[in-house]
Amino acid sequence: MIKITHLTKTYxxxxxxxxxxxxxxxxxxDKSITGIIGMSGAGKSTLLRVLSGLVSPxxxxxxxxxxxxxxxDAKELRSLRKRIGVVFQGYQLxxxxxxxxxxxxxxxIAGYDKEYIHNRVHQLVDLVGLSGKELQYPAKLxxxxxxxVAIARAMATNPSIxxxxxxxxxxxxxxxxxxxxxxxxxxxxxxxxIIIVTHEVGIVRSIxxxxxxxxxxxxxxxxxxxxxxxNPKAQITKLxxxxxx
Amino acid sequence: MNPYINLLLEGxxxxxxxxxxxxxxxxxxxxxxxxxxxxxxxGGIAENKRIYKGLGWVVxxxxxxxxxxxxxxxxxxxxxxxxxxxxxxxxIVPLSISAAPFVARIVETALLEINPQLIESIVAMGATPFxxxxxxxxxxxxxxxxxxIPIIAIALLGYSAMAGAAGGGGLGDIAIRYGYYNYNTQxxxxxxxxxxxxxxxxxxxxxxxxxKLDKRL
Numbered sequence: 001m002i003k004i005t006h007l008t009k010t011y012x013x014x015x016x017x018x019x020x021x022x023x024x025x026x027x028x029x030d031k032s033i034t035g036i037i038g039m040s041g042a043g044k045s046t047l048l049r050v051l052s053g054l055v056s057p058x059x060x061x062x063x064x065x066x067x068x069x070x071x072x073d074a075k076e077l078r079s080l081r082k083r084i085g086v087v088f089q090g091y092q093l094x095x096x097x098x099x100x101x102x103x104x105x106x107x108x109i110a111g112y113d114k115e116y117i118h119n120r121v122h123q124l125v126d127l128v129g130l131s132g133k134e135l136q137y138p139a140k141l142x143x144x145x146x147x148x149v150a151i152a153r154a155m156a157t158n159p160s161i162x163x164x165x166x167x168x169x170x171x172x173x174x175x176x177x178x179x180x181x182x183x184x185x186x187x188x189x190x191x192x193x194i195i196i197v198t199h200e201v202g203i204v205r206s207i208x209x210x211x212x213x214x215x216x217x218x219x220x221x222x223x224x225x226x227x228x229x230x231n232p233k234a235q236i237t238k239l240x241x242x243x244x245x
Numbered sequence: 246m247n248p249y250i251n252l253l254l255e256g257x258x259x260x261x262x263x264x265x266x267x268x269x270x271x272x273x274x275x276x277x278x279x280x281x282x283x284x285x286x287x288g289g290i291a292e293n294k295r296i297y298k299g300l301g302w303v304v305x306x307x308x309x310x311x312x313x314x315x316x317x318x319x320x321x322x323x324x325x326x327x328x329x330x331x332x333x334x335x336x337i338v339p340l341s342i343s344a345a346p347f348v349a350r351i352v353e354t355a356l357l358e359i360n361p362q363l364i365e366s367i368v369a370m371g372a373t374p375f376x377x378x379x380x381x382x383x384x385x386x387x388x389x390x391x392x393x394i395p396i397i398a399i400a401l402l403g404y405s406a407m408a409g410a411a412g413g414g415g416l417g418d419i420a421i422r423y424g425y426y427n428y429n430t431q432x433x434x435x436x437x438x439x440x441x442x443x444x445x446x447x448x449x450x451x452x453x454x455x456x457k458l459d460k461r462l
Contacts, residue, residue, distance in 0.1 A: 052369045053369070054365060054368065054369055077371075078371040078373065079371065081369055081370060081371035082370075082371050084369075086366065086369045086370075088362060088365070088366045088369075089362075090362060092360070092362055092363045092365075092366035093363075094363070094381065094384065094385060095385060095460060095461050096384050096387060096388075096458075096459075096460050096461075097384065097460075098460075105367075105370065105380070106371070108380070109370060109371065109372045109373070109376045109380070110371065137460040137461075138460075139460060139461045139462070
């Protein structure tokens with residue numbers, strides 16, 4: 001379970017304080033798929049960075065499986081990171097390494113032996129449907145295939161949490177559907193908690209169980225997707241849902 | 246012409262030796278500095294304004310000393326290190342030292358080309374700073390580094406010829422002593438042709454290598 005309590009983060013932008021996260025509290029159940037939705041600048045990416053330990057908040061806490069990430073030293077944080085997979089916006093693949101090496105990367109830095117890496121990478125390649133592409137370089141892949149590599153890489157160390165930052169923002173609608181299907185499959189097969197940060201209502205509607213609506217660093221609304229999207233209360237939710245309301 | 250063939254051959258080999266050795270030594274000195282500059286720059290994985298500015302200042306200061314003056318300035322040091330301040334060996338010391346800050350800046354530039362978001366994603370995977378340097382920076386930047394090696398090597402070739410005029414060995418020495426002081430235009434022209442050929446070979450080799458190893462193409 002992920003427990004977030006009173007999280008606050010301020011950035012200095014041109015010497016002006018910018019409140020990116022304003023007293024955010026939430027609970028994310030194990031093995032659920034949660035969508036964090038909001039417009040650009042709502043604080044989604046900051047929240048994701050705090051969750052992955054890349055940015056430390058000004059105040060508040062994050063408990064992941066009962067462990068507070070704020071209290072961790074660099075070494076503990078590194079070992080925690082192996083239990084959190086992140087699919088970054090824009091894939092962020094190593095362009096000079098082939099598909100196999102990209103997926104193997106988190107395992108290599110974690111110090112697994114060659115044989116284990118070999119077997120695990122082949123499992124992952126199968127999982128994301130890229131068999132036969134192991135020796136290709138990212139530059140030769142389509143956007144959807146690159147995203148599959150990024151997902152496989154994020155899943156390499158068997159994380160209990162998978163964070164996805166705008167996982168479909170650069171993909172066409174058909175590929176988006178395929179990637180969504182893959183995420184659901186991974187959620188079920190690998191028992192992983194998935195958190196998707198997005199500005200696309202369709203993604204949340206099609207695969208998320210829970211939704212959290214962020215605006216200007218605050219949670220405006222949260223709950224089951226079926227409830228929130230059929231009966232939106234906050235103005236921003238209505239705005240995001242667009243024509244339908 | 247015949248008696249000069251051996252002389253030119255020897256000079257060419259000396260020049261190649263000077264350039265290659267100084268390239269290697271300047272890399273040993275300059276690469277770590279370039280890495281530290283990259284890491285400590287604002288936004289780097291070990292951001293540190295003081296180290297970045299201090300080191301940057303040293304690099305800039307060293308780069309602003311003209312080579313021929315640096316060579317003179319370093320004479321006692323060169324003598325202490327290799328026992329002589331003239332000839333091929335005596336030239337390698339000032340060549341390496343003058344190229345090192347150049348290498349540092351080039352490494353910094355090449356490493357900064359790597360998308361900071363990629364580095365962030367690698368940090369999020371739990372990589373140590375050392376793993377990031379070894380497995381990300383020096384893998385992703387290989388094509389860019391290879392494309393920059395000729396720039397340094399050709400600058401060194403130019404400096405080595407200059408050093409020839411001030412007691413160094415190699416083709417510069419031959420061009421000055423036989424070509425210029427002895428009014429032997431033929432020798433002068435041949436050394437120039439050899440230098441042009443060397444530049445072409447260096448540039449072409451590294452272009453091919455960079456192209457072959459760049460997986461983005």
